[in-house]
Amino acid sequence: MAETQLNTSFHDVCRRLLENVERKSPDLADGVMTVAADQYRDSGQWRREMERIFLKMPLLSALSCDLPDAGDFMSYVMAGRPLLIVRGDDGQVRSFLNICRHRGARLTDEPCGNASRFVCPYHSWAYDSRGQLIGLPDRQIFGETSIDGLIPLPTIERSGAVFTSLDPQAAFDLDEWLGDMAASLKALRLNELFAYRKTTTLASPNWKLAADGYLDGYHIGYLHKNSIGAKAITNRNTYDLFGPHVRIGFANKRTHEIENLPPERWDLAACMSLVHFVFPNVSISGGHGDTLMLSRLFPGPSVAESTTVQYQYFRTPVEGALLEEAEAKRVAYEEVVRDEDCATIFGIEEALPAMDSSPIVFGRNEPGNQRLHEYIAQVTS
Ligand code: FES
Ligand SMILES: [Fe+2]
Structure with a gap:
């Protein structure tokens, strides 16, 4: 048997x-x-x-099955912070503030979906599924100013659940947190x-x-x-x-x-x-x-x-x-x-x-x- x-x-x-x-x-x-x-x-x-x-x-921000494939994302506002959770093209789940690095417009208002890149509706700055800035119109106008990708938030995916801290500086030990x-x-x-x-x-x-x-x-x-x-x-x-x-x-x-x-x-x-x-x-x-x-x-x-x-x-x-x-x-x-x-x-x-x-x-x-x-x-x- x-x-x-x-x-x-x-x-x-x-x-x-x-x-x-x-x-x-x-x-x-x-x-x-x-x-x-x-x-x-x-x-x-x-x-x-x-x-x-x-x-x-750490907040339980998503289940893995909310984002099964590369480019799958969820977005919502939690405690006043616009949050974007994305499975990157490398399979890793990351969380970001859903805030464009130009002047702060929200990248997406969709609660979920699939996107290989996120293009800001305001002036078309574009970010890939790993949060990197991959394009902006007339880049030369901004001269040598260094411009970063999306602000990442500490994120761990474990046993089918995704945990995110809304504090970009926070470090968390998930084992200690969950016991x-x-x-x-x-x-x-x-x-x-x-x-x-x-x-x-x-x-x-x-x-x-x-x-x-x-x-x-x-x-x-x-x-x-x-x-x-x-x-x-x-x-x-x-x-x-x-x-x-x-x-x-x-x-x-x-x-x-x-x-x-x-x-x-x-x-x-x-x-x-x-x-x-x-x-x-x-x-x-x-x-x-x-x-x-x-x-x-x-x-x-x-x-x-x-x-x-x-x-x-x-x-x-x-x-x-x-x-x-x-x-x-x-x-x-x-x-x-x-x-x-x-x-x-x-x-x-x-x-x-x-x-x-x-x-x-x-x-x-x-x-x-x-x-x-x-x-x-x-x-x-
Ligand atoms: S605020 Fe996003 S491109 Fe300007
Ligand atoms: Fe009840």
Whole structure:
């Protein structure tokens, strides 16, 4: 018989979920935590979060399958910085500021595409897929002035994911940054995915209110009882805290099916749900089965605003009948997150001014949220 390659870390999550169902408790934090409401509405606090977190730390900026071929690119504005991520003609993924070295015009406004070179729309300066300046009209007019290529940003591609720091001077150690989250991301086999190119963009309030939703295993069977939570056994979650990153396991009504089966026969995709929160702004939902949804949170432009973009991925190329399935999933997630999650957190955003004497409470069953706020407090104080 052929060897069965067990994905041991996810099997372990499933085993722990079953234990939690049987003992009727999720994994618990040591204590209850409170966070003052002004932490979500103070502009000074928000600026420190942008400067010390979003503009400094490595961000999961793309999946490799967003840029499978030479010349494939993605562009977006993250925390006020226009970002261009490109797979060069040498196969290497690089990130740049999407800013022309002449007078700063944006090179492309397309969210994704393929280009062997980027020609600035303003005066036609041209850059290749490695960011080098390869042509400008009437070069002699600029005399001996040395003119550089695009401003590169530190970038590492690893196990199917691309990490970028928005600070051109930053040096980061990805092993140190991810810790044990690296092995769990590797187990998701992100490098074997195919992107469904159509994404969903949703308005959301303060970015931490949205991130709190990404990290919340407690609400699934309540807020989503008629949608994605219908099959869940709520509040029996596993939580793995990997530095600022969090992995959440969700039990569902089929979790008990593993009880009398050998691990190689467990249907993990049917028996549990899984979320990887990669600090500070990416949630990967699923991936232990055939599909995966990635949500990327864009903070700002003010303390009370953010945007969430949802991306769908599959284990096989998204064509033929799978296109319909992908579109149906996209629409379903859009409705759930817009009408349930976003509607709820916009309500909290509106309530914050009235909550000055009533802090936000995170119970022992919300260790992921506790970790988020502990870590942010530590780096912004
Ligand atoms: S600003 Fe780009 S060519 Fe002038
Ligand atoms: Fe939710």
